[in-house]
Amino acid sequence: MIRLNWTDEQKNRIIELSKQGLSSPKVAQQMFDEYGINFSRRTVARFIATGHTSSHYKGKPKPKVKDVKRGTEIVINKDGSTTSSTTMQMTAEQAKDPEFVLRAHGFNPDDWDIVSARNNFWQQNSQENGLIDLYQSKITVKPKVDNDIKRAVEILTRDIKPLKVKHSLDSSRKRNLVIPITDNHWGITHLSDVQDKLSELLDIIKQGYGTIVIEMIGDMLHSDKINSTETVSGTVLEDVDMPKAIDEAMQFTEAIVVTALENANTVMIKSVGGNHDFDISYMFMIWIKERFKQAQVDVNNRYRTAYLLGHVLISIQHGNVNKKNPAQILANECRHLWGIATTTEIHSGHLHFDKTEDQNGVVFRQFSTPKPSDDWETMNGFVGSNKLMYALEYNDGRLKVEHFI
Template sequence: SARNNFWQQNSVEKGLIDLYQSKITVKPRVENDIAKAIERLTNEVKPLKVRHEINPYRQNNLVVPLADMHFGILKLADIKSKLVELLDIINHGYKTIVIEVIGDTLHSDKINSTETVAGTVLEDVEMPNAIDEAMQFMETIVSASLFNANNVMIKSVGGNHDYDMSYMFMIWVKERFKQAKVDVNNNYRTAYLLDHVLISIQHGDVNKKIPGQILATEHRNMWGVATTAEIHTGHLHFDKTVDENGVVMRQFSTPKPSDNWEVKNGFVGANKLMYALVYDDERLKVEHFI
């Protein structure tokens, strides 16, 4: 909005002078990104029926942690060989497969601009295409998991890049894959029990100080049942495993190429990895680095 004023005033030196004033009030233009995201992610979603085979001889469980995929920067073509290797591992067959969505699946929290949840402006990416490729990726691994496991769970938390968009994306996942147990939540962390293994997932940008103690406090019943406890995180884009008083902290890398910000600041040395973790009833047995 704008308002203009004109008036005259006496000046000692110049006598009567003309004065002008313009007041302009501005605010950021706001696109209805959430409405567009809902429309794109849930418009005419038809549940996908996958032939489901129950095999009582399957004993081990598989966990597929998906941390910091950053679709938009990441293209499906970038991880084609990794996806083939992951599918080979899934095809071995398991009692339960858990797909962990550990935040920043999408590079931006908006559709028509590229920004984090906090409003930090990022290099432009094509978010509609990013959503489409994230859908294709998820459909590929969930379909394979449903065929090769007695049970499939999908657990999720949002990230600092995509907290709102991630919530909408998980609504699509839940509607698309009715045969899986899909956890849609707006929490910063969640936990589940895989036989006698307690696993918590959180993106890694919050709850950094005493995550093991918080896990024991928030999930007392599962903590009491569990033989081992783990916390799975991402956020920092490099691989790290630490045992903190019996709670194993697994920080996962990202498979995405380095973006302009990472190149500028020299954060280019980390391995670009995906993971698949095989557990028996009580602990991790095999860790695949893909």
């Protein structure tokens, strides 16, 4: 039998593997995998227990107690979390290290976050390892969600080059133009579906205006996620190609904003999120703000916002919330603007069909969508609404022309 002279590196590695909770056979196998040397299981066990490799070493006899059999119980909870219970060998410092605990339970710290953890300590005599520290460890984990807005903003904006558009003032431009964009659901909608409508809208913009307001009223993107197709609340949708959807949404938006900057004294872009894309639309607005520095871009994570166009007060909201008394809420939240305005309008989408209603002097405009019917709409027979885009011309005090595109 070949006698091995272990190096300090190999001894330290054996100690390290043992502290990770590996049994002597598993340590021996791991050492063979790493060093290509057949380390005897018994010699490995002796070294872990006594610090010596020689069979002639006579240490204090250990009680003949077998190692604790360790297994792991995994429970998948209804809320999407996972609970793992196991017995493991670790130090007090390791028990405080979330990454160590996650790995010990078999979870990659890059993919999982600890929701709760409980580690109960006791000591056990082991035939192989002597007196060892054991923990009954129970953790609940959830898949890691990359919700670090600052980091996401840095990723989205680090390579964005602001677009410089030839922009000139023209005092002859008297009227204002509002372009409501709602429920495009890019991913279901493709550029080929709206190319003709986009061309007609650009022709309207080229007439020239004092102020052009582009209203992003939610559900511009079909999914709130990239690698799966889900709404912000987690409702699973039919699969769409989200990278392509985002690219086409960028092309569509850039065509409108560039033409607006070329043909208006002032360009404002207002936004609210939708029930499909509330989070990702916020990030999309960050891209718009960084890309079009010449426009006044309102980036927010609110469910509604309002602005004054001359003496016309316009509030935008997606339409899935604040359904009961939106006019009263607007009057309470925007008291100063309400007092200045001679006309008040609320713009929304969400329901995918066109509707205009005057309620005690507040005009509610619910806009349709140019998107083709998806499988869910086809199945339920929601296929009768007009597939429209809009452009609304205002003077200082009220709506003058409504373009149905």
